[in-house]
Amino acid sequence: MRLTLEEVARLAGVSRSTVSRVINDHPNVHSKTRERVWHVIRESGYQPNVVARSLATNRTQIIGVIIPETVTRLFTDPFFSLLLRGITERCNAHLYHMLLSLVPPLPNKREIYHRLLRSGYLDGAIVASTTVDDPLIPDLLRERIPFVSVGRHEDKRVHWVDVDNTGGARIAVEHLIGLGRRRIATIAGPQDMVAGQDRLAGYRQALSAHNLPIDKTLIAYGDFTEESGMTAACQLISSAPDAIFIANDMMAVGALKVLREAGLRVPQDVALVAFDDMPIAAVVEPPLTTVRQPVERLGAKAVEVLLDILSGPTTEVHRITLPTELVIRLSCGIRKQGKEVVVGGK
Amino acid sequence: MRLTLEEVARLAGVSRSTVSRVINDHPNVHSKTRERVWHVIRESGYQPNVVARSLATNRTQIIGVIIPETVTRLFTDPFFSLLLRGITERCNAHLYHMLLSLVPPLPNKREIYHRLLRSGYLDGAIVASTTVDDPLIPDLLRERIPFVSVGRHEDKRVHWVDVDNTGGARIAVEHLIGLGRRRIATIAGPQDMVAGQDRLAGYRQALSAHNLPIDKTLIAYGDFTEESGMTAACQLISSAPDAIFIANDMMAVGALKVLREAGLRVPQDVALVAFDDMPIAAVVEPPLTTVRQPVERLGAKAVEVLLDILSGPTTEVHRITLPTELVIRLSCGIRKQGKEVVVGGK
DNA sequence: TTGTAAGCGTTATCAT
DNA sequence: ATGATAACGCTTACAA
Secondary structure, eight states: OOHHHHHHHHHSSSSSSHHHHTTTTTTTTTTHHHHHHHHHHHHTOOOOOOHHHHHHHEEEEEEEEEEEEOOOHHHTTTHHHHHHHHHHHHHHHHHHTEEEEEOOTTTHHHHHHHHHTTTTSSSSEESSSTTTOOSHHHHHHHHTTOOOEEOSSSTTTOOOEEEEEEHHHHHHHHHHHHHOOEEEEEEEEOOTSSHHHHHHHHHHHHHTTTTOOGGGGGEEESSSHHHHHHHHHHHTTTTSSSEEESOOOHHHHHHHHHHTTTTTTTTTTEEEEEEEOOOGTTTTTSSSSSOOOOOOHHHHHHHHHHHHHHSOOOOOOEEEEEEOOEEEOOOOOOSSSSSSSEEOOO | OOHHHHHHHHHHTHHHHHHHHHTTOOOOOOHHHHHHHHHHHHHHHHOOOOHHHHHHOOOOOOOEEEEOOOOOOHHOOOOHHHHHHHHHHHHHHTOOEEEEEEEOOTTTHEEEEEHHHTTSOSEEEEEEEEOOOOOOHHHHHTTTTOOOSSSSSSSOOOEEEEEEEHHHHHHHHHHHTEEEEEEEEEEEEOOHHHHHHHHHHHHHHHHTTTTTTOGGEEEEEOSSHHHHHHHHHHHTTTOOOOOOSSSSSHHHHHHHHHHHHTTTOOOTEEEEEEEEEOGGGGGGSSSOOEEEHHHHHHHHHHHHHHHHHHHHOOOOHHHEEOOEEEEEOSSOOOEEEOOEEEOOOO
């Protein structure tokens, strides 16, 4: 059906090898021949079969994007859409394809990983949203598949890109301190994800830096969902905080509801700062002051790092942190001129 | 490095073909041999090289998901996340991989399509979110790549799955009529997308069915973004509608802001019904009555249809419409018992 | 039931 | 500068 190299060669009156050379821009081809071959290629609409090429070169031009989804987040969060956009754009630019694998937390998870990793389809991989105990990264290391993690990782061998979760959280909390709040609580994210850990660490750092005590009754935990935000807010109310730093917007939305029902005014009685700057943050009442992260750039960076790894023998291990910035709206209680103010992002 | 069939065969003391037969579950293999071979496979951790297999079988087990993104929607809308989830789940179940291609509206768009379609990597494709003039579907037809469209399509040769946009819109508007509204306006979606067209058609049908006039000054157009919703709402205010059906939630959020600033109360002065039921719909003030669509099922269905096409010689052309349902909250002005009421979804 | 051998469509290493 | 020819790792007639 579709043309092969062989046939193009026949049409051009040369050998297979010459056509292959032309296609791959090899230097040693007579310009006359080159021209003739290109002519045939264009006329015939010939397109090399990448599968055959992959078999011969052991390169597929495919990178895998593997996301062990934690069920909840994917649904409501534009994080993945944006990340994929950043990845896609770079892939297109470098003539790579992207094989996407969302792996739900099922019993046969490992199977799915193995099928993918050992398939031979992937030149490399980008992994995002792993929990600390997920077997994916160890599996990738074992299979010797070049990869980069979106999200910091402890293992010294792992290349990663991340946003500055700790710094963002610290700035958020320091903003509250600057506004005179002293009993600052937090609704932390899941502690089996580094983003959850780091945002909590940033909270602690800010308090310590300003000599404020770290009070365990002011720390509640959620799993990034709205419901968990509600539950956590309920717990915190009895400790009478005058501000809460919440590890993501969705939990803040939940907290907002609970606080309102409890008759507490935001920001007058309790000031709120959240994290993520999803579209929803600007829309709730009052609009959320929140930490914005460059998600799309994060995806793009991940691809660049991966391509660098693929391009040559081991360079140093990449560890890249992108800055975050604080978007000031009304929930923190600051008086402002414009619609919103952006702070930081060094 | 990695094991090949040949080596497994040697270890098991049989020929390559026998190992191949075992792996592919061919019937005519002695159970003793089969056992021995499986043993070696398991011990050695052998995994067939799919690239080589693809070259031999002319099947890659990869389906392409191609989304010509209209820039705006992808950012804010969980539609894609959910769609991808539905697709992924079915792919995993059927041992297929998914190659994702988000194609921005760039000049070199066609190039990207061609590179992908003629690569030979795709057994078939799922396309979503195309505008009516996008060259993607014609290209797929020309290249004879089996595909299914997420979203209705006029061409008789095209298999598609869609949600009942028209029916959903009609129910939404009829709900407003049932509540006594008579000057019902609409903010329609982009008319170069069938979803935009169909939701407008449903609006018209509902009015006609109830002998209400179709008033051009009560129809404004947006592009599914919040800003366009604001602009459209501004236009409509001068026509003094007592209700607005808005083709998606994001535009409704924009409209809500404009109406509030104009001193109009929702739902007392103007009732609102939207479309999509994104998380944001439940969170704004007042919460939006909106049409919910089974996006995840839509993705799953698309895969099933595609696999059916791939499985055999041309069956009939699939045209599948999934039902929508109305989620009644406060923006339409109905008095309700519980937190929200769901209607329809036949 | 098993083995031999001819593809699948490229790239890459030799000669020439 | 060009052409044979041997890989690449698998499937699949066809033989035995």
